[in-house]
């Protein structure tokens with residue numbers, strides 16, 4: 001998928017506003033101790049018809065990525081899985097699973113924030129993109145990327161701080177037991 005000449009029909013300013021909504025969803029994930037990723041689904045008139053955040057831990061399933069949940073919400077509201085002419089705004093580059101799902105849902109385009117160097121769909125060289133009958137999904141990367149990266153950094157910093165604290169406690173316990181306390 002070539003992303004060079006892709007733009008959304010809403011324009012850069014409106015893209016940023018939708019991304020702010022997705023970032024607000026990501027903040028909800030952060031507050032719930034989930035990896036902070038948020039997504040919104042917008043119809044062709046610009047109305048938001050789905051929004052959600054990553055809930056993998058809470059729902060105990062890898063399926064609960066932000067864009068999957070936002071798309072499900074949109075489909076439920078519409079009573080149709082076909083989301084032609086809809087756009088998805090997501091704070092992090094989608095993984096392969098979500099990219100497949102969005103293509104199968106026939107979305108028109110995807111605007112994403114930060115690159116995902118570990119799980120981004122662009123790393124998956126095995127996706128035979130060309131087999132898709134409808135391979136016209138447009139992708140606009142890098143919108144609000146800095147804010148998304150900052151939130152992710154804050155989250156993993158907090159996680160590391162907690163696990164360091166746990167490790168230090170573990171060391172203390174070990175020392176005590178070694179000392180026969």
Ligand SMILES: [Zn+2]
Nearest residue numbers: 065094095098
């Ligand atoms: Zn995903």
